[in-house]
Amino acid sequence: MFWRMAGLSTASPVETILDRDNFTMEELLDEDEIIQECKALNSRLINFLSGKAQVEQLVRYIVEEAPEDAEKKRTFKFPFIACEIFTCEVDSILKTLVEDEELMSLLFSFLDPNNSHGNLLAGYFSKVVVCLLLRKTGPFMQYVQAHQEIVKKLVELIGITSIMEVLIRLIGADEHMYANHVDAMQWIEETDVLEMIVDKFSSSDSPEVHTNTAETLCAITRFAPAGLSAKICSPSFIGRLFCHALEDSRPKSVLVNSLSICISLLDPSRISFGAYHSYNRQMTNGSAVTANPETVEGMLESLGDLLKLLDVSSAENLLPTTYGKLQPPLGKHRLKIVEFISVLLTVGSEAAEKKLIDFGAVQRIINLFFEYPYNNFLHHHVETIIISCLESKSSSLREHILRDCDFVGKIIQAEKNFTLEAGTDKPTSPAEGKSPPRIGSIGHLTRISNKLIQLGNNNSVIQEHLQGISEWTDWYMSVLSNRNAVENVSQWACGRPTALHDRNxxxxxxxxxxxxxxxxxxxxxxxxxxxxxxxxxxxxxxxxxxxxxxxxxxxxxxxxxx
Structure with missing residues (x-):
C-alpha cells in the first residue's frame, strides 16, 4: 500500500470512477484498489456502497451462482470482492444489510434446497454471516429467532464445512460469543437443535456429514451454554447417540464419530481427535478427568453391545502390507472403541471399572495389542489403559491386569519371541519368502515395564507379584537394565565433546x-x-x-x- 502525501499524490482510480456520471457496479468492483479504499473509509465510496440497491447487488454476487457462459470476473472476482467489502466491517454497510428484512431474506436464500451450494460461494456466505453475527449480534439474532427455519436449513447442510462453522457460532459453541451476548442467544437452548444435529447420523450416509456432525457436537461439549450442555450430557441424549452408533445398517463412520462425541463428553479438553492426544496426556502424567456421573451411566448401558464389536468373526478382509498381511485389519471402529475405553478408565468410575472387568474388555484389548504388533495408534491407547489400571484406586482392577490378564507373562513371552510368528491363527502374519521382522511394540512394552517397576516401589501388591515371577527378575537384570542404559538419551554424545555434557x-x-x-x-x-x-x-x-x-x-x- 502506498501512502498518499499532500501535493504529491495522484487521483485514486476509485475516485475517478465515482466522478463519472454513469458508472456500473461491475466497473467499481473491477478496480483493484476498492478494498483498500473501503478499509481507508473513503466517504464517497462508503456512501455509495451503503445504498440498498448496491448492498443487494453485492449479496447477489455471493448467494447466486454465475451463469455458465459468464465471464471469469463474474464467476470468481466479483463474488470475492463483494465478500471482502462486507468483511471490511464498515458499520453503515453492515447496518443496511442486517436491518433490512428483504436483504436478510436474500442472504439466507442461499440455504434453500434448490440451490447448488458450491463450496466457493458457501465460503463467502459463511464469512459474511459470521461477520454479521460478531459485529451486529443483537439485530442478527433477532432476525434468526424470528425465522427459526434457518437453523434447520443449516443443519441440513452440515456436511459443508463452511456451513458447519456458521452453525457452531450460531448455537453458542464458541468461547467468545455466548459470554458476551447471553440474552440474545438464550432462545437457542429452548430449540431441539441438538436432536436435529444428532439425527444426521441416521438420515445421511455421507462420511463428511458424520464428521462435521461430530465436530459440531464436540464443540458444544466444550463451549456451549449451560442449557445445551445439560441436554447433551443427559442419559437420554447418550442413549439416542448410541442407538444410531450401534445400528447394524449404518456405516462404520457413524460409530467412529459417535465415539468421538462420547470421548469429548468424558474429557472436553481433548480438542484433537486421534491417538496422539491421549499419548501426550500419558507421557505428561495427566491427572484424571472428571465427568458427569449421569453421562457415564448412560454410556455404560450400551457398553456390552459396544464391546461385542471388538470381536470380528469374519476374516474375509485382507490388507497386504510391507511386512506381511493383515487378515482382518484392525479397522477404525475397533481402534476408536479402544480409545473410548482408555478415556473411560481415566474418569475413575467404579461402575465403569466393574463392567469392564465383567465383560472382559481389558483382556480382549490386551490381546489386540499383541495380535496387531505394528499398529502404533493401538499401542498408545492400550498403554494408557494399562497404566490407568495399574494406577487405579481400585485393587480389583489392578489384580485383574496382573493375575487374570497375566500381562507380565505376556511381556516376557513377547520378549522371548520378538519376531513376527508365521503359520499362526493371529491376524498379522509375515510375508512369504522373507525373514520375519521384529515386532513393533517392544518400545511400548519397555515403557510399561519401567512403569511397573516404578509403581512397584510404592505398591506392595505389584512388587510381590513381580518378585514371584523368576523369569521377570532374570529378564529385568539381563535385558531391561541394559536396554534402559542404551536408550538413556541424556548420556548420548551426539557429536559433542564429552567435556561439555556437564556444563550448565x-x-x-x-x-x-x-x-x-x-x-x-x-x-x-x-x-x-x-x-x-x-x-x-x-x-x-x-x-x-x-x-x-x-x-x-x-x-x-x-x-x-x-
Missing amino acids: RDSDEDDFQDRDYDVAALANNLSQAFRYGIYNNDDDMEEVHGSLERDDEVYFYFPIKW
Whole structure:
C-alpha cells in the first residue's frame, strides 16, 4: 500500500470512477484498489456502497451462482470482492444489510434446497454471516429467532464445512460469543437443535456429514451454554447417540464419530481427535478427568453391545502390507472403541471399572495389542489403559491386569519371541519368502515395564507379584537394565565433546559469551588446508586447482551447543 502525501499524490482510480456520471457496479468492483479504499473509509465510496440497491447487488454476487457462459470476473472476482467489502466491517454497510428484512431474506436464500451450494460461494456466505453475527449480534439474532427455519436449513447442510462453522457460532459453541451476548442467544437452548444435529447420523450416509456432525457436537461439549450442555450430557441424549452408533445398517463412520462425541463428553479438553492426544496426556502424567456421573451411566448401558464389536468373526478382509498381511485389519471402529475405553478408565468410575472387568474388555484389548504388533495408534491407547489400571484406586482392577490378564507373562513371552510368528491363527502374519521382522511394540512394552517397576516401589501388591515371577527378575537384570542404559538419551554424545555434557548454562547470554571450540581439531584442519595449497597466492593458481581435485576432505569442526 502506498501512502498518499499532500501535493504529491495522484487521483485514486476509485475516485475517478465515482466522478463519472454513469458508472456500473461491475466497473467499481473491477478496480483493484476498492478494498483498500473501503478499509481507508473513503466517504464517497462508503456512501455509495451503503445504498440498498448496491448492498443487494453485492449479496447477489455471493448467494447466486454465475451463469455458465459468464465471464471469469463474474464467476470468481466479483463474488470475492463483494465478500471482502462486507468483511471490511464498515458499520453503515453492515447496518443496511442486517436491518433490512428483504436483504436478510436474500442472504439466507442461499440455504434453500434448490440451490447448488458450491463450496466457493458457501465460503463467502459463511464469512459474511459470521461477520454479521460478531459485529451486529443483537439485530442478527433477532432476525434468526424470528425465522427459526434457518437453523434447520443449516443443519441440513452440515456436511459443508463452511456451513458447519456458521452453525457452531450460531448455537453458542464458541468461547467468545455466548459470554458476551447471553440474552440474545438464550432462545437457542429452548430449540431441539441438538436432536436435529444428532439425527444426521441416521438420515445421511455421507462420511463428511458424520464428521462435521461430530465436530459440531464436540464443540458444544466444550463451549456451549449451560442449557445445551445439560441436554447433551443427559442419559437420554447418550442413549439416542448410541442407538444410531450401534445400528447394524449404518456405516462404520457413524460409530467412529459417535465415539468421538462420547470421548469429548468424558474429557472436553481433548480438542484433537486421534491417538496422539491421549499419548501426550500419558507421557505428561495427566491427572484424571472428571465427568458427569449421569453421562457415564448412560454410556455404560450400551457398553456390552459396544464391546461385542471388538470381536470380528469374519476374516474375509485382507490388507497386504510391507511386512506381511493383515487378515482382518484392525479397522477404525475397533481402534476408536479402544480409545473410548482408555478415556473411560481415566474418569475413575467404579461402575465403569466393574463392567469392564465383567465383560472382559481389558483382556480382549490386551490381546489386540499383541495380535496387531505394528499398529502404533493401538499401542498408545492400550498403554494408557494399562497404566490407568495399574494406577487405579481400585485393587480389583489392578489384580485383574496382573493375575487374570497375566500381562507380565505376556511381556516376557513377547520378549522371548520378538519376531513376527508365521503359520499362526493371529491376524498379522509375515510375508512369504522373507525373514520375519521384529515386532513393533517392544518400545511400548519397555515403557510399561519401567512403569511397573516404578509403581512397584510404592505398591506392595505389584512388587510381590513381580518378585514371584523368576523369569521377570532374570529378564529385568539381563535385558531391561541394559536396554534402559542404551536408550538413556541424556548420556548420548551426539557429536559433542564429552567435556561439555556437564556444563550448565544459566542463560542464553552466557552461552553466547562463552563458547568452547575444539581448538586442537581446528588447528589441525587449518594446517591441512594450508598444506594442500588452498590458501596460496595468485601465482600458484595451478597448484590450488590441483589441490581442489584431491579426494581428501578438508573441514572445520565447530561443536554445536544445544
